[in-house]
Amino acid sequence: MTIDNIIIAGARNAVSELYDVRISEDQVTLQETRKEFEGQITIVSFAFTRFSKKSPEQTGAEIGEYLLQNTAQVTGFNVIKGFLNLSISDGYWIRTFKSEILKPEFGQFAANGKKIMVEYSSPNTNKPLHLGHIRNNLLGYSVSGILSAYGYDVFKVNLVNDRGIHICKSMLAWQKFGNGETPESSGLKGDHLAGKYYVLFDKEYKKQIEELRISGKTEEEAKRVAPIIVEAQTMLQKWEANDSEVINLWSKMNSWVYEGFDITYRKLGVDFDKYYYESNTYLLGKDIVNEGVEKGVFFRKDDGSVWIDLTNDGLDQKLVLRADGTSVYITQDLGTAQLKYDDFKMDESLYVVGNEQDYHFKVLFLILSKLEKEWAKGLHHLSYGMVDLPTGKMKSREGTVVDADDLIDEMVDTARQRTEELGKVDGLSEQERSSLYQMIGMGALKYFLLRVDPKKQLLFDPNESIDFQGNTGPFIQYTHARIKSVLAKAPHLLGLEITHTELTLSERELIILLGNYPKIIKVSANEYSPAQLANYIYELAKMYNKFYHEEPILKAAKEEERIFRLQLSSAVAAVLKKGMRLLGIDVPEKM
RNA sequence: GCACCCAUAGCUCAGCUGGAUAGAGCAACGGUUUUCUAAACCGUCGGUCACAGGUUCGAAUCCUGUUGGGUGUACCA
Numbered sequence: 001m002t003i004d005n006i007i008i009a010g011a012r013n014a015v016s017e018l019y020d021v022r023i024s025e026d027q028v029t030l031q032e033t034r035k036e037f038e039g040q041i042t043i044v045s046f047a048f049t050r051f052s053k054k055s056p057e058q059t060g061a062e063i064g065e066y067l068l069q070n071t072a073q074v075t076g077f078n079v080i081k082g083f084l085n086l087s088i089s090d091g092y093w094i095r096t097f098k099s100e101i102l103k104p105e106f107g108q109f110a111a112n113g114k115k116i117m118v119e120y121s122s123p124n125t126n127k128p129l130h131l132g133h134i135r136n137n138l139l140g141y142s143v144s145g146i147l148s149a150y151g152y153d154v155f156k157v158n159l160v161n162d163r164g165i166h167i168c169k170s171m172l173a174w175q176k177f178g179n180g181e182t183p184e185s186s187g188l189k190g191d192h193l194a195g196k197y198y199v200l201f202d203k204e205y206k207k208q209i210e211e212l213r214i215s216g217k218t219e220e221e222a223k224r225v226a227p228i229i230v231e232a233q234t235m236l237q238k239w240e241a242n243d244s245e246v247i248n249l250w251s252k253m254n255s256w257v258y259e260g261f262d263i264t265y266r267k268l269g270v271d272f273d274k275y276y277y278e279s280n281t282y283l284l285g286k287d288i289v290n291e292g293v294e295k296g297v298f299f300r301k302d303d304g305s306v307w308i309d310l311t312n313d314g315l316d317q318k319l320v321l322r323a324d325g326t327s328v329y330i331t332q333d334l335g336t337a338q339l340k341y342d343d344f345k346m347d348e349s350l351y352v353v354g355n356e357q358d359y360h361f362k363v364l365f366l367i368l369s370k371l372e373k374e375w376a377k378g379l380h381h382l383s384y385g386m387v388d389l390p391t392g393k394m395k396s397r398e399g400t401v402v403d404a405d406d407l408i409d410e411m412v413d414t415a416r417q418r419t420e421e422l423g424k425v426d427g428l429s430e431q432e433r434s435s436l437y438q439m440i441g442m443g444a445l446k447y448f449l450l451r452v453d454p455k456k457q458l459l460f461d462p463n464e465s466i467d468f469q470g471n472t473g474p475f476i477q478y479t480h481a482r483i484k485s486v487l488a489k490a491p492h493l494l495g496l497e498i499t500h501t502e503l504t505l506s507e508r509e510l511i512i513l514l515g516n517y518p519k520i521i522k523v524s525a526n527e528y529s530p531a532q533l534a535n536y537i538y539e540l541a542k543m544y545n546k547f548y549h550e551e552p553i554l555k556a557a558k559e560e561e562r563i564f565r566l567q568l569s570s571a572v573a574a575v576l577k578k579g580m581r582l583l584g585i586d587v588p589e590k591m
Numbered sequence: 592g593c594a595c596c597c598a599u600a601g602c603u604c605a606g607c608u609g610g611a612u613a614g615a616g617c618a619a620c621g622g623u624u625u626u627c628u629a630a631a632c633c634g635u636c637g638g639u640c641a642c643a644g645g646u647u648c649g650a651a652u653c654c655u656g657u658u659g660g661g662u663g664u665a666c667c668a
Contacts, residue, residue, distance in 0.1 A: 026608070029608075029609095029610080031610075034611065034612095036611090036612085037611085042610095042611090044610055044611095046610075046648065046649075049648085056648085080611070081610095081611065082610080082611090082648085082649090083610080083611060124668080161668065163668095164667080164668060165667075165668085166667085166668075278668085305666070314594075315594085315664095316593095316594095316664070319665090319666055321666090322666050323666075324666085326666085328665090328666065328667085328668090329665095329667070329668050332668085354662095355595085355596065355661090355662065355663090356661095356662055356663065357662095357663085358594095358595060358596075358662075358663070359594080359595075359662090359663050359664065360663090360668095362595085383595095383596085385596080385597080385661085385662095386661075386662080388661085393661095418630075419630090422629095422630065424628085424630085440630090448603095451604075451605090452603085452604065452605095453604085453605090455596070455597080456596085456597065456604090457596085457597070457660090457661065457662095458603095458604095459602095459603075461602095461603090464602090464603095464617095467603090467616075467617065468630060469616085469617085469630055469631090470615080470616040470617060470630090471603090471604080471605090471615060471616040471617085472616080472630085474630055475616090475630065475631085477630085478628080478630045478631075479630095479631085481628075481630095482627090482628050482630095482631080485627075485628055486627050486628085489627065490627090523607075527607080531604095531605090532607085535604090535605060535606095535615090538605095538615085538616090539605095539615090542615085545631055545632065546631095546632070546633095548627080548628095548631080548632085549623090549631075549632045549633085550632090552626080552627070553627055554627050555626065555627065569627095590628090591628085591630075
């Protein structure tokens with residue numbers, strides 16, 4: 001039983017005994033006592049005045065007195081306005097520290113027997129990854145870790161968008177302008193090579209549109225009849241007809257791109273249990289459409305196209321199959337959803353996709369539940385905001401993107417400079433140094449992106465480098481390294497029994513904050529929000545640094561203090577490390 | 592037009608069952624190292640929580656409206 005539950009139970013008994021009213025658990029509001037007052041847990045007792053018919057102060061005092069008499073852990077109280085501040089015995093905090101926080105599995109929930117699939121990344125194979133994709137990948141990876149810590153059995157999958165007109169654009173431009181260029185011959189990473197031709201296509205396309213307009217066509221018509229776009233469409237048709245030449249080109253370019261993606265994924269430290277490819281799934285979904293027509297959920301128009309009417313749900317009519325019988329995006333997604341369920345039989349499924357697709361997923365989930373798919377109620381969309389630049393939106397075609405590989409390299413390079421300036425690399429081998437720079441640079445980048453509420457759009461200014469001080473990844477990494485350095489000086493104290501009985505203010509605060517870790521995991525998991533966890537870890541690191549300055553650890557007067565403070569430090573380091581791992585960030589032993 | 596998301600310090604962000612005097616970091620200014628790592632710590636400066644109503648003992652938080660920003664509303668994916 002947690003202390004919160006003990007206090008809630010005590011408060012319910014108090015109200016029942018004193019005022020003869022039975023109240024439910026959620027009628028008792030608890031909060032942490034503000035720093036300026038004595039105590040650790042506060043009961044907000046305004047609501048109880050209804051039952052006591054007395055002033056908030058008097059009501060609080062009566063309940064406080066009751067708890068003091070009847071609840072062993074409560075050692076004192078004070079009432080300020082309607083706030084009943086309770087002091088909990090140091091013995092209780094120390095016992096909690098020893099019996100829970102110090103355990104290696106602290107923060108890992110028992111398996112809940114549920115399977116969840118997390119789909120993230122979902123790149124297009126016509127261009128390299130940019131900063132927006134980094135946010136997606138980090139969110140997906142981190143949420144997967146958090147869900148796993150919360151007790152889920154997690155499957156990470158990547159649905160690769162490897163077909164369609166946009167892929168043909170890169171292919172066509174390469175065919176026309178590439179002169180057989182390869183990653184080897186050009187020294188370009190495969191995904192960057194494909195991206196280069198995607199941009200070239202767009203340039204040529206725009207040029208042709210302009211020429212057609214000068215010759216008197218409307219913009220709309222020009223866009224439709226420009227030779228290069230017509231060629232790309234022809235190529236897509238050939239691809240769908242299994243034309244061997246097109247398929248070979250497609251395989252070749254895709255393999256370059258995958259090699260490039262793998263490098264970026266490795267640098268980001270993300271991975272997947274399974275890949276799905278749209279080239280395999282794009283024909284799926286037609287069975288579901290038929291099923292929907294039979295069930296009367298969908299209807300067919302005169303031209304043969306199939307629709308669903310969602311106007312009663314506040315949405316629009318939506319096309320689910322073209323008149324010529326071919327699939328649209330939502331058809332595919334219906335089919336893919338079924339396929340994924342058939343493969344994994346998961347209880348829940350999370351799609352990590354930008355908020356520009358909110359409407360799409362609303363429709364998708366609604367259709368599946370109308371089709372009476374039992375599993376549809378387990379589908380969720382982790383909708384995150386765009387990453388914007390001060391100049392506005394990033395656009396691949398126009399080259400106004402922050403490239404993922406460039407940014408990563410830059411971060412690692414900055415980490416190297418800072419670390420060398422601080423002279424912290426003495427005694428490290430070349431390899432240790434480079435792995436440290438990698439860890440710190442990526443830590444700064446990942447924390448920067450994950451500390452912000454996923455649903456908010458995020459501003460990135462390329463002219464202002466990401467900080468390494470204050471509320472940052474490196475600050476937390478530093479705190480971890482700092483603790484490790486102290487621990488290394490007296491390892492024998494870690495195994496000794498804690499006999500300490502009285503806590504200083506900062507010791508008590510640290511234990512309470514450490515004790516909140518499981519709650520934070522729960523909230524982060526339920527809300528799919530690594531930001532909650534990130535901000536918690538920062539608070540913990542900050543509080544530890546304060547403690548570190550205030551209290552001597554190895555230089556404490558009494559041995560029992562040295563033992564306790566060292567083990568407290570060790571527990572903080574463990575939670576920092578675990579928490580950061582769930583954000584996909586590693587922490588160094590030294591920095 | 593309609594729908595969804597967002598608006599808190601100069602900047603970037605916390606603030607989560609409605610609760611006490613709204614918090615951090617950065618930036619600016621000042622201080623702390625013969626003591627366990629100064630990527631740290633302490634202090635000063637900085638707020639009409641977009642605006643206007645409403646609900647409540649109590650609102651940054653809930654409701655309504657307005658303004659501003661973003662996104663969507665494709666037989667693109």
